[in-house]
Ligand code: NIG
C-alpha cells in the first residue's frame with residue numbers, strides 16, 4: 001500500500017508518555033498508511049526506508065498539527081429552538097422553574113416529535129458542519145428528545161446517517177432517561193419500564209453505542225437510573241451520566257459502580273464522587289457552555305479532579321436549552337477562562353481524554369497505529385487554539401487518512 005508523508009509542521013501529539021508539553025514535536029513528520037498513522041516523529045529521525053515508500057508528499061507549510069477534535073457530549077439532533085426561554089430567563093425565570101412549568105426539555109421533545117427525519121437531518125447537518133469547520137472528526141450524539149420508541153429511533157437514525165454526507169465519525173448514545181414525557185406525567189417508574197423496553201429494541205436494531213441519563217431533582221433519581229444501568233450492563237453497553245449538574249445527587253458514585261465511561265457536568269461533585277470516579281477510571285466531562293449559558297456560579301471542582309487523577313474532557317454539550325453552541329474552540333476558551341483549565345488540559349480535553357470518554361482507544365493522540373485523523377492549524381503554538389477568542393485558525397482536516 002502506498003504511503004503519504006506530511007512534513008514541514010509542528011505536531012502537538014498529545015501523547016501522555018511524551019516528555020514536553022502537548023507532546024510537541026518541532027519539525028515533525030507524519031506517515032499515513034491507509035486510514036492509520038504508520039509513523040510520527042521528528043523529521044530528522046524518519047527511517048529512510050519508510051521515506052522511500054512515501055509516494056505522496058504533503059507540505060504542511062509550517063502549520064501546527066493536532067489530533068482531530070472530538071466532541072464527546074452533544075445533543076445535536078433536535079427540532080426547533082428555545083430562544084423564547086432564553087428571553088424568559090433574561091426576564092427573571094430560572095432554568096429549573098421553566099422546566100417545572102412544562103418548558104425546557106419538554107418543549108424540545110414536542111418540536112422533535114413533530115419534526116420529520118428529513119427536517120431533523122437538515123438542521124443537524126448545519127450544526128455538524130459548523131463543528132467540523134473547526135476540526136471536529138468524531139462526535140457523540142445523544143437521543144433524548146423523543147422519549148418514545150419511534151422518536152428515539154428517529155433521532156438515533158438521523159445521527160447514524162450524518163456520516164453518509166460528512167467526513168466524520170458519529171457515536172450514538174441512548175438518552176431515554178432525559179426527562180419524563182407528558183404521557184407518563186406522575187408515573188416515573190412506569191416510564192422507566194418503557195425506557196427498558198426501548199433500550200432493548202434499539203440495541204437489537206444496532207443503534208446504540210452507550211447509555212446515558214439525567215440524574216437530578218428535575219430528572220431521575222439514582223434508584224431509577226440504576227435500573228437502566230443494570231439493563232445496559234446486561235446488554236454489554238457502556239454507561240455515562242449527566243451527574244451533579246444542579247445538585248449533588250450521588251450520581252457519580254452510582255455511575256462509577258457501573259464502570260461508567262464518563263460523568264458529565266459535575267458542578268456539585270463531592271470528594272466521595274471524585275474518589276469513586278478515579279477508582280473506576282471514569283472521565284469527567286466538563287461543559288463550560290452550559291455553565292456559561294445558564295449563568296451558573298458553582299464551578300466544577302477542578303482541583304479535586306486533578307488531586308484524584310480523574311482525566312478531564314470538555315465538550316460543547318450542544319443542545320437547544322443549556323448550551324446552543326456549535327464551536328468547540330469557543331468551549332476550549334471557556335474551559336480556560338471560566339474553569340481555569342490550562343490550554344494543555346483543554347486541548348487534551350477535546351482529544352486524548354475525549355476519546356477515552358467515548359471508550360475509543362484508536363484516536364485522540366498522534367502516534368503510530370492510531371487513526372489518521374488530524375487537523376492543520378494556522379497557529380505557532382497550541383495555546384493559540386484556546387486563546388484566539390472567536391477566530392478559527394483551521395487550515396485543513398485529514399479524516400481517516402484522506403484530506404477532507
Ligand atoms: O446536558 N442536563 C440535561 N440535558 C441537557 C440540557 C437539555 C435541554 O435543556 O434541552 C444538558 O445540559
Ligand code: FE
Pocket residue numbers: 073074075242317319
Ligand atoms: Fe447534555
